[in-house]
Amino acid sequence: MDWGEELKTLRVRRGEKRQVRMAEAGLDVALVMTPVNLYYLAGTAQKAVLLIPSEGEPRLYVFRSWERAKEEAAFKCIEANGLNNVVEELEELKPKLIGLEEDTIPVRVYKRFLKVGAEVGDVAYLVMELRQVKDHLEIELLRRAAEQCDKALSSVKDVLKEGVSEVEVAARLELELRKAGHDGYLDMRSWGDHMPNIVVLSPSSLKPSRLSSVSVGPGLSSACPVGSGGRRLKRGDVVWIDVSGRFQGYTSDVTRTFVLGKADKKVEEAFNAVHEIYRRALSKVRAGVKGSEVYMEA
Incomplete structure (x- = not known):
């Protein structure tokens, strides 16, 4: 299956629902910049601003890379040198209310759009509402992401051994994820947060950290206080393994608990x-x- 073309068709079909929600919120124009939302709505995570009017076709102002965005995006791509191009179109449209992703947009960029003279509202929650409901194609992508986790976890019996460190187990399982088609990293929506694809923890590694989770592990340093540590596994250890699959931008999360030896x-x-x-x-x-x-x- 050509996932790219299938997803392009899906994004075009989302247009009517998206614009109905904008009208209900009173938005004349929505601007989307966050990579994960750009990918969901436009089909590309290139550095760009997606301008969505309440009526008519969206336009994607691309800062980098325009050539790649043209291949990936579901909408018209306009090569832009910076935000000035977006501001110029806003000044022509004369919107009364502009929707911005207020939970992630940099303050400097937010202030730049304020100079247009329109009122500003939040569009992030509208995008999140759209993303809550998955269609048959998205469900299939999530299933593929979950299958990656299954493949990685099926190799636990070969790598979970006494004397091996948590981070070594995580690295071996990461290899299996990548071989199964994992995109390579996870997107965290919250500002400044990051998370490894694999977290392997044993009893003395259960430490809280900045993420909203029971435990995310010590990490390898205080600079990156999330993930597996260097502790070596011992017989009798209860080992907690969290695996995140990711296929075509869609993520699954599977956690399993193992015992090295007898519980x-x-x-x-x-x-x-x-x-x-x-x-x-x-x-x-x-x-x-x-x-x-x-x-x-x-």
């Missing part, structure tokens, strides 16, 4: 307790139920 009684009791919590939460999952209700059941 002791406390580990078995903890597993049984967590399994019961999972069973109860799963019994609440059905159409129309809020995620918060499932959480409270757990």
